[in-house]
Amino acid sequence: MLPEKPAAADGILRLxxxxxHPxxxxITTGGTMAAFARSGAQVSLLTATRGELGEVIPEELRYLEQGLPKPGRPGQSVPDGGAGLALVRTAELNQAAAELGVRQRMFLGEWPALAPGAAPIAYRDSGMSWGPAGPDGVRRAQAAEPVDPAAFSAVPLDEVAGHAAxxxxxxxxxxxxxxxxxxxxxxxxxxRSHQMTVRAIELAGQTADQANPAWDVPAGYAILSDRPADGQDPEAPVFWIDGDLTAKRAALQAHRTQVSVRDDEFALSDLRFRPLSAKEGFQLLHTGSGASEAARRPVQRTRSDWFGYxxxxxxxxxxxxxxxxxxHGRSSMLGAAQVPWGAALALILVAATVVLIGAWSRAPLLGMVTGAAAYAMCVxxxxxxxxxxxxxxxxxGNLWLYGVAGVTVLYMLSSAVLATRSRAARERRNSGRRGART
Structure with a gap:
């Protein structure tokens, strides 16, 4: 999932x-955040809103939920626009972040998640409603009516992306x-968070002034959707992280207005309990030059993955x-000369197979394995x-037999040259970044 090495000279991995919302x-990344924080990585959290319009589970706090009273939900709400719930959820977020080992936490629109020269601003929860079940029988969220013009999803994209950048x-x-x-x-x-992240990565990599040097994010990842519609790229690599279950449980317990936890289960406002797991999935997010570079790097795989490849x-x-x-034995006569076109086509077949395997596996070594296996079989x-x-x-026969060995060696040398050039290019970019920061 991660770049080959941290970009910073101090060797600390930053996520x-x-x-x-708080x-x-x-819910979606707690196990992963805690696991990396525990390993020594610097884990930071940006939250777009304070969750003013969230539903509230505990009976004694129902008055904080906007729009009450509702049928079957006793109590009188406080018409404060969600300010009271925002304060409670902010406190819950602080506790949860501490449980996860997050040392840097900020809201969008407050420093340092604030565009240069902009005044601090708090973006409101947009709210939501549940849409009808789709063809797959699954209901998905949709915009609520009406949406506050100051809500996070309603303001211009470049405004919020500028803060994130x-x-x-x-x-x-x-x-x-x-x-x-x-x-x-x-x-x-x-x-909107997805859209903002994509745009912010682009903006952050653009030329900036001396006080705000540009930064090309090496890798971007999207959380696997739990009710996927069309938001996942079927061709992008998927990574699963076995996170810290104990820390995730404690963080969920901190969000008591939103989550109920019992043993290894949790429930949201629907009070439908589901298994609590710290195994969390992510998919490569294709955006920005850094993410494209990450897509070209060999991915981390288990031993069983390598065995299969x-x-x-x-x-x-x-x-x-x-x-x-x-x-290989097919040939034709061109005057007095024999043209072994069969051996030539056979070598093209082997070369194509070697290159395709290397590209498919994203590991040049496996392309060499393919060539070596072909040569051994020919022997x-x-x-x-x-x-x-x-x-x-x-x-x-000689052209075919020794040509297979030549194709394999040529692929090995070209892969080494490309890898050397890629490393040199990364070093030049990193050197440029270091120069911009000094």
Missing amino acids: LFIHA DDES ALIRALRPDVVVSYAADGGYGHPDHV ALASIFAGVLAAVFGTML IFSIPHGQVGLIISNLA
């Missing part, structure tokens, strides 16, 4: 999580995490050798079984 951070430039995170394009389940503030690479090499051997085919082998020592 920035961007969420819409409690979102604990200022924070990114100040923190210089290695990783930025927010929602997928559908906001996870459709909440307008979650959707290695088997597939070997199998592809063997198949290429089989079909190439069947083809076996050249061993006589009876009077002659399947590959004999003539022009076509």
Whole structure:
């Protein structure tokens, strides 16, 4: 999930999580945040709103919920626009952040998440309503009516993205995490958080003044949606983090107005209990030059993942050798010269297979494994079984057998050259960033 090494010279990994309301951070990313904080990473949290329009679970605090009384919900609400609930939820957020090991927490529109020259501002919760069930039978959130013009989802995108970009430039995170394009389940503030994050990463990487140097975020990730509609990229890599369950449980318990916790289950305002898990999924967020660079890097995989990729690479090499051997003997005469076009086509087949496996696995080493497997198979085919082998020592046979080895070596050398150039380019960019900061 992470860049190969932290961009900062101090060797500390920096992660920035961007969420819409207090409690979102604990529900969807709490385990991951706690696990990285425990490992020594610097975990920061940006929250867009204070959750003024959230529903309230505890009976004794129901008066804080705007719009009460409601059928079946006794009590008289305080018509303060949600200011009282905002204070309570801010206190809950502070406690939850402490449980997760988050040392830097801020609201959007307050320093350092404040665009240069802008006046501090508090963005309001936009509210939501539940839409009808879709074709899949799942209900998703939609905008409430009416929406306050000062609500987070209603203000211009570049305004809020400018604040988030200022924070990114100040923190210089290695990783930025927010929602997928559908906001996870459709909440307008979650959707806006995604849009803001994408735009903020772009703005943060643009040329800035000396006091606010540009920062290209190395990698951006989207939280896997729990009610996916069209917000997840089917081609982007998915990563699962086994986070800190104990810390996540404690953080959820801190959000008592929004979450009920019992043992290894939790419930939201619908009071429907569901399993409490710290295994959280993320998907590469394709945005900005840094994220594109991260997409080209080898991803972290388990041993079983590597074993599967290695088997597939070997199998592809063997198949290429089989079909190439069947083809290599074809030739034609051009005047007095023999043209071994079959061997040439067979070598093109092997070269294409090696390159495709390297690109598919995003690991040049596995492309070399494919080439080595093809060559080993050709050596076996050249061993006589009876009077002659399947590959004999003539022009076509020698071109095919030794050509496979040549293709593999050529791929290895070209991969090494490209890797060296990529490292040099990253070092030049990092050197430029360090120069801009000094």
